[in-house]
Amino acid sequence: MKALLTVATGLFLMTASSALAGPGHSGSGDEMAVGKPGEAGAVSRTVSIKMMETDAGMAFKPNGLEVKRGETIRFEIENIGLLEHEFVLGTVEENREHKGMMMKFPEMEHDDPNSVRLMPDGKGEIVWTFTNAGTFEFACLLPGHYEAGMHAAVKVTAGTASN
Numbered sequence: 001m002k003a004l005l006t007v008a009t010g011l012f013l014m015t016a017s018s019a020l021a022g023p024g025h026s027g028s029g030d031e032m033a034v035g036k037p038g039e040a041g042a043v044s045r046t047v048s049i050k051m052m053e054t055d056a057g058m059a060f061k062p063n064g065l066e067v068k069r070g071e072t073i074r075f076e077i078e079n080i081g082l083l084e085h086e087f088v089l090g091t092v093e094e095n096r097e098h099k100g101m102m103m104k105f106p107e108m109e110h111d112d113p114n115s116v117r118l119m120p121d122g123k124g125e126i127v128w129t130f131t132n133a134g135t136f137e138f139a140c141l142l143p144g145h146y147e148a149g150m151h152a153a154v155k156v157t158a159g160t161a162s163n
């Protein structure tokens with residue numbers, strides 16, 4: 001009975017996380033509104049992102065980013081804080097939904113190409129191509145962290161990248 005319950009829980013979590021992927025995720029590889037995983041060879045810029053706690057709450061540095069549509073960015077992400085943090089790229093709506101799931105399942109693991117979760121002193125990297133113009137964000141969706149200040153706008157402008 002116990003084993004059955006575990007299996008059922010696992011299935012539920014899998015269903016829950018595929019529901020999170022949202023429109024546009026299925027059927028088109030990993031393409032999302034915010035873009036898609038990039039090729040290392042196409043990187044035009046490296047952006048260092050630090051995650052930390054501050055006197056006022058928690059933060060990303062820098063606290064915002066502007067890119068051109070078509071640009072491929074290498075994010076070098078470092079957790080210089082004392083708590084676990086994550087970096088999730090998406091639309092504000094996707095992140096809000098995802099945040100709700102994280103409240104219910106704080107230990108939820110995700111292995112999505114648009115996110116990285118780091119322990120203190122941890123470092124990670126995401127190479128991402130921004131395929132659509134608009135305002136997106138990167139955020140930490142661990143319970144309470146978004147509210148403490150861990151979200152930053154990514155503005156993708158319509159001009160085409162020169163590379």
Ligand SMILES: [Cu+2]
Pocket residue numbers: 058084085086140141142145150
């Ligand atoms: Cu955080």
